[in-house]
Amino acid sequence: MAARHLIIGGGTAGMNAIRTIREEETERSTITLVSAEKPYSRMVLPYYLDRSIAESHVFTATAKVLADWGVTSHLGKRAAALDTKANVCTLDDGATVAYDDCLIATGSSAVRAPVPGADGRGVHSFWTLDQARGVIAQIQPGSHVVMVGAGFIAFTILNSILALGAKLTIVEVAPRILPRMIDDTGAQLVEAWLEKHGVGVRTGAKLTRIDDVKGRLRLKMAAGGDLVADVVIMATGIRTNLDWLKGSDVKINQGIVVDDQLRSSVANVYAAGDVAEGRDLISQANAVHAIEPTAQEHGRVVGANMAGKDVRYRGSLIINIVEVCHLDVASFGAWDDAKAEAASGVKADRPAYRKLLWRGDRLTGAIILGRSSDIWTTNDVGMLKGLVQSGVALGRWKAHLKKNPFDVKPAFIATKTTSTLLPETILGRPSKAPGETPVAV
Ligand SMILES: Cc1cc2nc3c(=O)[nH]c(=O)nc-3n(C[C@H](O)[C@H](O)[C@H](O)COP(=O)(O)OP(=O)(O)OC[C@H]3O[C@@H](n4cnc5c(N)ncnc54)[C@H](O)[C@@H]3O)c2cc1C
Numbered sequence: 508m509a510a511r512h513l514i515i516g517g518g519t520a521g522m523n524a525i526r527t528i529r530e531e532e533t534e535r536s537t538i539t540l541v542s543a544e545k546p547y548s549r550m551v552l553p554y555y556l557d558r559s560i561a562e563s564h565v566f567t568a569t570a571k572v573l574a575d576w577g578v579t580s581h582l583g584k585r586a587a588a589l590d591t592k593a594n595v596c597t598l599d600d601g602a603t604v605a606y607d608d609c610l611i612a613t614g615s616s617a618v619r620a621p622v623p624g625a626d627g628r629g630v631h632s633f634w635t636l637d638q639a640r641g642v643i644a645q646i647q648p649g650s651h652v653v654m655v656g657a658g659f660i661a662f663t664i665l666n667s668i669l670a671l672g673a674k675l676t677i678v679e680v681a682p683r684i685l686p687r688m689i690d691d692t693g694a695q696l697v698e699a700w701l702e703k704h705g706v707g708v709r710t711g712a713k714l715t716r717i718d719d720v721k722g723r724l725r726l727k728m729a730a731g732g733d734l735v736a737d738v739v740i741m742a743t744g745i746r747t748n749l750d751w752l753k754g755s756d757v758k759i760n761q762g763i764v765v766d767d768q769l770r771s772s773v774a775n776v777y778a779a780g781d782v783a784e785g786r787d788l789i790s791q792a793n794a795v796h797a798i799e800p801t802a803q804e805h806g807r808v809v810g811a812n813m814a815g816k817d818v819r820y821r822g823s824l825i826i827n828i829v830e831v832c833h834l835d836v837a838s839f840g841a842w843d844d845a846k847a848e849a850a851s852g853v854k855a856d857r858p859a860y861r862k863l864l865w866r867g868d869r870l871t872g873a874i875i876l877g878r879s880s881d882i883w884t885t886n887d888v889g890m891l892k893g894l895v896q897s898g899v900a901l902g903r904w905k906a907h908l909k910k911n912p913f914d915v916k917p918a919f920i921a922t923k924t925t926s927t928l929l930p931e932t933i934l935g936r937p938s939k940a941p942g943e944t945p946v947a948v
Contacts, residue, residue: 510536512813513596513604515586516612516748517542518549519802520780520809522567524610527810529576530939536814539604540573541581541596543613544635550663550799552639557667565636586613589755591773608775610809611763613748615781615797619741620655624717629724630739633664645738648672653726653736655714657684661742662829662836665706668740669832676707676734678726683710688827688838692851693876696858697836704832745797747782760784762795767819769809777813779805788822788896789840789871796823807933818934824896828888833879834858837888840895841872850909857881861912863891868905870894890919897927 512528514521517540525538540546546568554560573580585599589609596604617632619625631642646652650673654661657679668675677684683694684701698708713729717739726734747762757771758764763778765771765785771778778785780802787794801823811818828837841847847864854860857878864872873891894901894915901908904918919925932938 509534510813510815511605511607512536512538513606513609514538514540514612515542515596515610516614516780516782517544517546517568517580517582518612518614518780519567519799520612520614520783520806521610522546523803523806524612524777524779524810524813525576525578527807527934528814531811531814531816531934533815535577537579538577539579539581539606541584541586541598541604543583543585545582546573547636548799549614549634549636552633552636553664553667555636555639556633556643556664557670562636585751586611587751589752589757589776591756591776594775606775608777608813610777610779610813611749611752611757611771611782612779612802612806613751613782614802615745615747617741618744618746620714620743622714622716624719624724625741627717627719627724629719629737630717630741632741633660634745642738642740646671646673647737649674650737651676651735652738652740653678653724653734654740654742655726656742656744657681657686657708657710658742658744659685659688659827659829660745661740662831664740664742665829665831669704669706673738674705676709676736677701678712678714678728678734679708679710680713681710684708685836688829688842689836689874689876690843690862692853693836693838693860693862693874696853696860696876697831697834700832700834700858706832745781747795749782760793764793767821768812768817769805769820770812777809779809786820786822788824791822796825798823798826800824800826804933811934816934820933824892826892830879834876835879835885835888836876837892838874839872839892840864840870842874844872847871850912852912854913859913861887863908863912865901865905868901869898870901870908871898887913887915890915890924893924893928894919894922897924897931899924899927 547565587599588597617634632638652673654677657677716727718725724736762784781797784793808820849864851862859877862874899922
């Protein structure tokens with residue numbers, strides 16, 4: 508009998524797994540997809556928000572594409588329980604799906620600050636397509652938008668809010684913005700840049716409640732200086748969608764703990780993407796990354812293993828890149844490793860900052876910040892990522908970079924980083940040409 512694969516979650520990880528199963532299998536299998544939402548990419552929602560793309564462009568597979576792939580879909584249905592002894596998943600409508608192996612790729616959900624009024628009218632999260640629709644319907648030119656939370660996700664939608672002609676204020680409880688992406692020096696530069704571009708920033712600011720006052724929203728702050736807004740967006744973190752697995756014997760720590768084939772504690776149950784606690788490339792310890800490249804790579808590796816291959820995952824690199832009013836801000840790897848050797852530099856004449864971190868003569872983390880129009884900044888984003896990802900031995904180029912953290916190119920070329928990276932593949936083979944593979948997701 509053909510193998511029966513069950514994919515739970517039709518986001519980035521789930522769709523990449525389906526595509527890879529079809530690419531890698533030698534015998535046609537049965538694939539069933541259970542997904543609470545239709546397959547789409549959350550990462551492109553900022554472009555939908557500012558109308559750069561139509562809503563139809565956020566979807567990664569239509570019902571027709573799924574049917575062409577021979578996938579039986581239960582869209583709009585949730586997995587509610589997993590019986591790993593009987594190999595059966597129960598859905599929220601009581602239906603059951605039997606499987607030989609199964610992938611849990613249920614992603615995460617936005618969490619709001621636990622204050623009175625957080626669930627009221629005009630207060631939004633921005634994580635799902637539905638939530639994006641809600642925000643789009645409310646922001647008008649001239650609206651005052653208050654974003655609660657100054658993390659990575661808040662910054663992915665910042666440009667779009669400004670492009671809609673709204674006035675924006677960011678409120679962050681931590682002493683600085685982007686607390687899990689860049690250090691103090693970088694955060695100060697970004698904050699000054701935002702203020703120069705008319706964005707209000709309040710750090711160390713604790714929101715205590717939100718009141719609906721005559722059609723507008725009053726945000727009460729612990730230290731006073733209340734704000735009045737038309738729209739509030741809560742970008743106050745995410746949590747994994749794993750509550751439905753309570754009572755199963757799948758081991759969960761911060762996420763589902765997986766091995767280097769992305770198998771959970773139950774051998775025929777895999778996990779991928781935001782819900783998986785898989786290997787980090789730099790530390791080699793398990794971690795939840797909750798970023799798109801990790802979800803994509805996890806999905807590919809799981810798909811190949813489900814199709815009968817033996818693909819081992821070497822770990823994912825933390826990659827955070829945002830562009831804020833034409834300022835590029837990025838960090839890679841262990842950028843906050845207090846035990847690493849570090850060198851940094853700030854330019855006096857323009858917002859430009861580098862911080863490089865080493866273990867031995869290998870670059871293990873980096874922060875880079877500079878104007879997008881500065882071509883060297885743009886190139887260096889890729890080269891720094893390459894140096895961290897490849898882990899090439901820098902030899903004497905380490906001393907050069909320590910002295911000149913802005914002069915990345917000679918070190919990148921001299922250490923032949925491109926030739927180290929080029930043969931690297933996730934599945935141990937080059938990508939397939941269009942036509943040989945199902946439509947890209
Ligand atoms: C606005 C925004 C911008 C972003 N920008 C970036 C970026 O620039 N770079 C980056 O690296 N990352 C970015 N991300 C994060 C990135 O989108 C996620 O890391 C990625 O989507 C994770 O993929 P996933 O497959 O694990 O989960 P998801 O894409 O979240 O998919 C999970 C799927 O599971 C479904 N599901 C949930 N519970 C159940 C259940 N019980 N049963 C069945 N189905 C269920 C959901 O409906 C969904 O379809 C962004 C996210 C957002 C919201």
